[in-house]
Amino acid sequence: xxxxxxxxxxxxxxxxxxxxxxxxxxxxxxxxxxxxxxxxxxxxxxxxxxxxxxxxxxxxxxxxxxxxxxxxxxxxxxxxxxxxxxxxxxxxxxxxxxxxxxxxxxxxxxxxxxxxxxxxxxxxxxxxxxxxxxxxxxxxxxxxxxxxxxxxxxxxxxxxxxxxxxxxxxxxxxxxxxxxxxxxxxxxxxxxxxxxxxxxxxxxxxxxxxxxxxxxxxxxxxxxxxxxxxxxxxxxxxxxxxxxxxxxxxxxxxxxxxxxxxxxxxxxxxxxxxxxxxxxxxxxxxxxxxxxxxxxxxxxxxxxxxxxxxxxxxxxxxxxxxxxxxxxxxxxxxxxxx
Numbered sequence: 001x002x003x004x005x006x007x008x009x010x011x012x013x014x015x016x017x018x019x020x021x022x023x024x025x026x027x028x029x030x031x032x033x034x035x036x037x038x039x040x041x042x043x044x045x046x047x048x049x050x051x052x053x054x055x056x057x058x059x060x061x062x063x064x065x066x067x068x069x070x071x072x073x074x075x076x077x078x079x080x081x082x083x084x085x086x087x088x089x090x091x092x093x094x095x096x097x098x099x100x101x102x103x104x105x106x107x108x109x110x111x112x113x114x115x116x117x118x119x120x121x122x123x124x125x126x127x128x129x130x131x132x133x134x135x136x137x138x139x140x141x142x143x144x145x146x147x148x149x150x151x152x153x154x155x156x157x158x159x160x161x162x163x164x165x166x167x168x169x170x171x172x173x174x175x176x177x178x179x180x181x182x183x184x185x186x187x188x189x190x191x192x193x194x195x196x197x198x199x200x201x202x203x204x205x206x207x208x209x210x211x212x213x214x215x216x217x218x219x220x221x222x223x224x225x226x227x228x229x230x231x232x233x234x235x236x237x238x239x240x241x242x243x244x245x246x247x248x249x250x251x252x253x254x255x256x257x258x259x260x261x262x263x264x265x266x267x268x269x270x271x272x273x274x275x276x277x278x279x280x281x282x283x284x285x286x287x288x289x290x291x292x293x294x295x296x297x298x299x300x301x302x303x304x305x306x307x308x309x310x311x312x313x314x315x316x317x318x319x320x321x322x323x324x325x326x327x328x329x330x331x332x333x334x335x336x337x338x
Contacts, residue, residue, distance in 0.1 A: 001103070001110055002065070006057040012039065015059070018067040019098070027104055027136050028096040031269040031276060036248055038072050038086050040240045046091050048233030052077035057086075058114065060099075060107040069107030070098040073126070081124040083115065089129035091237065093160060093278075093314040094331065096128070097137050104137060109144045116150050116338060125337035130157065130315065133330040145336050155333045161326025163311040165304050172304060176325045183323070184297060191294045196258035198289075200298045204252035206243075212253050213242040216265045219281025226281070238267070238279075245269065256295040264291035266299065274310040275303050296324060 006012055012035075019035040031037055045053065053074040060069035072086040087095045099107050115123050131138060138154065145152035166172050173181045191198045203212045217235055221227045245251025250271045256264040263283040269276035282291060303311060313321040315331060322328075 001068070001106055002061040003110060003114065004059045004061070006059065007055045009039075009042065009055070012042075012055070012057060015067070019070065022067045022070060022098055022100060025100055026098045027101050028094070028098075028132065029272065030094040030096075031245075031250060031271050032087055032092045032094050033096060033098050034248075036244050037092075037241070040237065040244055041087050041092065042074075043240060044233055044237040046088070047235075047237030048231050049090055050074075050076060050088075053084075056083060058111055060103065060110060062103065068100040068103040069111070071111050072098070075123070081122055083123040083126045085128050087130070088127070091234075093130060093276075094132055095130045096132070096135055099137065101136075105140050105144075108137065108140045109147070112141070112144045112148055112150065112336065116148065116336075125335060128334040128336075130331045131334055132160070133332050138332070138334065141334060141336065151335075151337050153335045155335075156330050157333050158315050159317050159328040159330055160315045161313045161317075161321040161328050163300075163313065163321075163325045163327070165300070165308055165310055167304070169301050169304055172300060172325070176323070180323050180325075184293070187290045187293045188297050191289060194258065194289055196286075197260075198256065198258055198294070199260075200254065200256045200295055202252050202254050202302075204246060204249075206246050209242050209246045209253070210239075212255070213239055215255070215262050216242075216253055216267055216281055219262060219265045219283060220279065222282055222284055242267070254295060254299055256291050256298075258286055258289075263289070264295050266295060268299075274308055274312055275299065276312045277314055293320060293324075296320070300324070 016035045023029050023033055053076055056073045056075055058071040058073060059067060062068050073083045074086055076082045076084050085095045115126055142152045166175060203209065217238060221230055242251060250269050252268055252270060254266045254268060255262040263286040265281050266277055267279045269278055280292060313326050
C-alpha cells in the first residue's frame with residue numbers, strides 16, 4: 001500500500017473528490033466523515049475547542065492509486081505530541097477512520113506502524129474520540145495494536161440513542177408503548193389547542209439559511225449552558241456548517257412557530273436515509289407547550305411519510321430521546337500508545 005501524509009489545507013482541498021468517493025464506500029460513513037464537515041471543523045478548530053494544531057492526515061492508496069483509507073488526524077499542541085482525530089470531541093458525535101472495507105485491515109496496520117515505529121511521526125499516543133461501539137474498525141485497531149506491541153484501550157463514553165422508524169405513524173405509536181403514546185398524543189393536542197397558532201417549517205434553502213441560522217443561535221442562547229458554549233468561534237462554526245451543509249444538500253433547520261415566531265428549533269442533518277438531530281434551541285416563554293416534543297412529533301411523522309429508516313438522536317442521555325423510542329448505543333474513546 002502506498003501512503004501519503006497531507007499537512008496543509010490546500011492539500012486537503014486537492015483530495016476532496018477522492019475523499020468523497022472513499023466516503024461513499026467506507027466502513028463507517030456519517031455526516032461527520034465527509035470532507036465538507038472536516039473542512040469546516042478544521043477552519044474553526046471545532047469552534048475554538050482547540051487553540052492550536054497541525055494537520056496530519058494519513059492516506060492509503062491501492063496499486064491503481066485509488067484512495068482506500070484516510071485517517072484525518074492532527075497533532076494537538078495543547079496535548080504534547082498527541083495525535084487526535086479531526087472533529088474531537090464536543091461538536092462531532094461520531095468519529096472514525098474512513099476506510100474501504102477491502103483495505104481496512106491493511107490500512108490500519110500501516111497507519112499504526114507509521115505512527116509508532118517511524119520516528120518521523122513523533123506521536124506519543126493516538127486518541128480516537130466518539131467511535132461508535134459497534135464500529136468494525138475497533139477490533140481491527142485492537143488486533144493491529146496487539147501485533148505491533150503497542151497498548152490499546154477502549155472506554156465507553158456516553159449513549160447515542162437511535163429511533164428505528166416503522167412504515168407508518170400508527171405503528172410508531174404502538175412501538176413506544178401505551179404510557180408514552182398517551183403522553184405523545186396529549187402534547188400534540190395541547191399544541192393544536194394553544195392560544196397562539198402553532199405551525200412548523202423546514203428551512204433548507206441557501207438564500208434563507210444565513211438569516212435562519214441566526215434565529216437558531218438566538219434560541220440556543222436561551223439555555224444558560226449553551227449560552228456559555230456559544231463563543232464567537234463556536235457561532236462561526238455553526239454558521240459555516242449551516243451554509244456549507246445547505247449547499248451540499250444534507251442540512252436543514254426545523255422550526256416550531258407560535259403565530260409565525262420561532263419558539264423551538266432543531267438543527268439536523270439528512271443523510272443515509274435518516275435524520276441526525278445535531279442541536280436544538282428554545283424560547284422559554286413557551287416552555288409549557290413542551291415545544292421540543294411537539295416539533296419532534298412533527299419531524300417523526302414527516303420522516304415516516306418520506307420513508308426514512310431512522311432518527312439518530314446522536315450523543316447524550318436526555319430523557320426525551322428514550323421516551324420517544326430511542327434505543328441506546330454507545331460511543332467510545334480509543335487510546336493507542338507505546
